[in-house]
Amino acid sequence: MPFIFNVKRAWIVAVLALAACTQPWQSVAPGADVSALIARLGPPRETYKLPDGGTRLMWPTQPMGFTTTAADVDASGKVVSVRQVLQESEFARARVNEWTRSDVLINFGRPVETAFFPRTQREVWSYRYMESNIHNMMFNFYFDQEGILRLTQRTPDPMRERNLRRF
Template sequence: MKKLCCSYFWSHFAALICLTGCSVVAPVNPGDSDAQVISKLGRPTARYQDGGQQLLEYRHGPAGQQTYMARIGADGRLMSYEQVLTMQKFGTIRVGEATKADVLRSVGQPAEVSTLTLPQLEVWSYRYKENNVWNSMMHVHFDKSGIVRLLQNGPDPRYEEHDRSSDGGRR
């Protein structure tokens, strides 16, 4: 009986942790050295220079919906650690001004890269969980000179296909 109660408790505790994922404490702390950050999180998927600071990208993908950036100050210490695939972060990308380098520093590497031949735009697509609810994709369109010309949000087709197949193709 005791074993069953413990099992019941831990399964419900795990479910509670999953539901409160937004409040989970980051595995790193402001003030940690860059070596401590890498020791705790592993090798970053990319590094970007941002003035005197460095950004360490931790991408969970390419099909993942989360990318974390660890901002390391000029002193070699962690300043911040945040999930960057959010509407708020996409909102900081300035159409007509931002470059590919700016986008990489803001939201990291895309899940997909494609080209629209008629308007001659390169499109970087990012999978993310919009408002922590909807499986979405943000498409960032660049012109030939590498400047952002359009941000376009929509549902992630990977999940749309699943929805269509589950109802026998009726829609």
């Protein structure tokens, strides 16, 4: 009997652990009123108008965090989608030589860092994220003088990677 009890206990612990992985925004279904989302997450820190007349609301955890929850809301105030945007699949949507600073801002929110490289005449916007839920990384967007996205790059986050802090 003790063996069955331990298996049951392990099963309960596993279920509770998986439930703990659920993010607060995942409980708000598409079609819900935006007020339900705001009640769950609080007021958004960033808001952007979308070309279709809707709005994108964002809840970033930057500068030290590595997630940004983005919710698209239609013109009538109904939630269309909610997702975490600082991840590889979202970064892959960026179109080099097509997107502008505005496109990056609307899709990922304000960057955690910006820099300008005079020699190459490139401005870079950087975002913290977790690669494969393991590695602390920075995703970098490089813009030319006209604000066109010309290059993207992943780099280890120097603030969080122990091996890089030695230098």
